[in-house]
Amino acid sequence: MxxxxxxxxxxxxxxxxxxxxxxxxxxxxxxxxxxxxxxGGRAYSEEIAPGVWFDLGCAWLVVDATNPFVAIADDLGIKLGKDKSDLYKEENHIFQRNGEPLNKDQRTACLRFYGDSYKAISAAAKQGDDVAISDVVDMDNEYSAPLLCGVASAWGKDIDLVSTKDFDSATGELGFHALQGYGNLVAAWGADxxxxxxxxxxxxxxxxxxxxxxxxxxxxxxxxxxxxxxxxxxxxxxxxxxxxxxxxxxxxxxxxxMGTENKIGIYFDVDVFGADGRGHYSTWNDDGNAAKVDASIMGLNTAAVFVGGRHGVWLEKQGQQACHDFAVDRVADIFGHNIRKHVNRSIVTAWSTEPWTLxxxxxxxxxxxxxxxxxxxxxxxxxxxxxxxxxxxxxxxxxxxxxxxxxxxxxxxxxxxxxx
Ligand SMILES: Cc1cc2nc3c(=O)[nH]c(=O)nc-3n(C[C@H](O)[C@H](O)[C@H](O)COP(=O)(O)OP(=O)(O)OC[C@H]3O[C@@H](n4cnc5c(N)ncnc54)[C@H](O)[C@@H]3O)c2cc1C
Structure with missing residues (x-):
């Protein structure tokens, strides 16, 4: 030095x-x-199967005008899944309660609740009310469970601990993955x-x-x-x-x-999702289990299960096997129990105790x-x-x-x- x-x-x-x-x-x-x-720090990829990369930290290149990693990837000749950038749009968000997708009317009501909630958060922030999100959304709504789960995952804290102003100030949309891993992209760019x-x-x-x-x-x-x-x-x-x-x-x-979002990556030895299964899901059951699941987002036989906030920290404390089992259960909630015999490998994160970030x-x-x-x-x-x-x-x-x-x-x- x-x-x-x-x-x-x-x-x-x-x-x-x-x-x-x-x-x-x-x-x-x-x-x-x-x-x-x-x-790379929180940008870190591991190979979950030969040639298949899983990002333990950042995975989505958030698309706004300012994301430099899109041009960096192009310069380095690193392939981005740009053609698969539609899956995080509202129309492709699939809601699944007790193992069943919401019907058309339920889905409309659920999306209306999401829309009203975002409007209420934004209105509070713009009025200068920097309060908890839980103060402005209807917590008793029939569809509050997936929204709570989604906020806990996206913010790492539960809805009562997230500031309306902070939430409202975040920009950009989840765009696409680096096919060989965002972590690998950052490591390649930083190598000099x-x-x-x-x-x-x-x-x-x-x-x-x-x-x-x-x-x-x-x-x-x-x-x-x-x-x-x-x-x-x-x-x-x-x-x-x-x-x-x-x-x-x-x-x-x-x-x-620090908030906590943990991810469990599961690699299946066959395509368990089927031709129409690729997508991003909010799944919740009346027993209280809820998660977000990205299934085959980049067209591979992998699912990423997300769990954040207090539940994420609690689950992390139960250990790797408990996280793995929870994730497999959530994928089974959506795609049926048959998927279990095709689980090949999983990667479990433990961010709340990760010694270099906590x-x-x-x-x-x-x-x-x-x-x-x-x-x-x-x-x-x-x-x-x-x-x-x-x-x-x-x-x-x-x-x-x-x-x-x-x-x-x-x-x-x-x-x-x-x-x-
Ligand atoms: C589960 C998860 C999912 C995510 N998903 C996305 C996503 O999809 N899209 C996105 O854009 N972002 C995402 N992020 C966020 C993104 O990864 C981080 O915001 C970003 O990588 C943070 O970079 P940084 O340089 O601020 O911090 P870090 O990457 O944490 O870098 C800080 C460095 O400091 C080092 N350090 C710590 N203590 C010491 C010490 N005492 N001495 C010397 N060095 C030390 C650490 O080892 C680390 O390398 C995600 C993060 C996580 C954890």
Missing amino acids: PSESDVIIIGAGAAGLSAAKELSRLGLTYTVVEGSHRI VAVSLNTRVERVDWSGHGVTVETPKGTIAGRTALCTVSTGILASGDILFTPGLPDWKTEAINSLP GSWACALPGQAHQRANLQRPIDERLFFAGEATVYGGQGTCHGAYQSGIQAAKKIARQLNAES
Whole structure:
């Protein structure tokens, strides 16, 4: 590791990697220190079957005008499932209660409830009411179960812990997958950034001039530090700051706690979904079991079962086998018990206890949507912050993390250029 850089970047996820590339473009030096054994952070793919990739973290390239990974994939010659981008549209959302699809009238009523709920959330946010979603939607509606399950999965927190303003500020639609994995795409794009792996930051000292960062491999000095770790890591005290972080920063961290969405990927040895089965499902039963299921979204024999919020954390604590069984049960709810004998392999995530993130993404608590700006705000022109939690619009996404890294790099460059 070099003895002194302009910027010490803590974390080699999408935010840290994009910051490194931008700093280099702007003519500044950097050192990236990453605690784990790999780059990519929450962008991570594993092979569930030969040639079939499953993303444990980000999977969907969220499509809005600003997602740079679409062009990056094209540049790298990495194939995106652009022709399969229709499945997350409302008309392709399949609702299944107690193993039966909703009939036409039920489906109309369910979609009306979803539409009314989104309108109520948006109206509250636009009026400046930053309250819990549960305060503005009809929790007694017959179709509240799939909506609650969907919010818990998409936000990682249950509906009583999600801010209307934060919800309303998110932009973009789920577009398509990278066929060989979003995690692999991020790793391929980040491969040209020099990163010191297995280098966990233990302390950031900003008491003197510049910063020093302590790791088990030694202490490094920099003019500034850019911290891109999750709010879960920041809140845990894993990294000691000397002097301690100011109260306004600690408040921002605590107002943006990590939500949990876990995924269980199941690979089947035959096509159990059938010609019309490909789709995205909300399934719920009167016994309280609910999940979101993506079946063969990219045309493969895989299903991804999503469970988030309190239920997701609880299920994670029951262990891998319980998660696997739950997921197989949900797929069986939709496609019948015959699928069970075709289960070939599964991958189970455990994001709430993942030691390098301690959750899936940050979720603003009711009344706290404004704290993303404080989380991002630098301290003493030396300690900078980036990462998915620091942006509006792309919060909780991979491209949002990317954008936060670019913005932070530009800000640091302005600061250092003004000093020299
Ligand atoms: C289950 C799940 C599903 C998702 N689905 C999508 C999706 O479909 N589409 C989408 O766009 N986004 C999705 N996301 C979100 C997306 O993956 C993240 O927002 C994004 O990858 C975060 O990037 P980051 O750089 O902010 O943080 P991270 O990727 O967490 O990077 C921070 C890095 O810091 C490292 N670190 C932690 N502590 C230390 C330390 N003490 N010292 C040094 N390094 C440290 C970590 O190891 C990590 O590599 C999903 C995430 C999850 C978990």
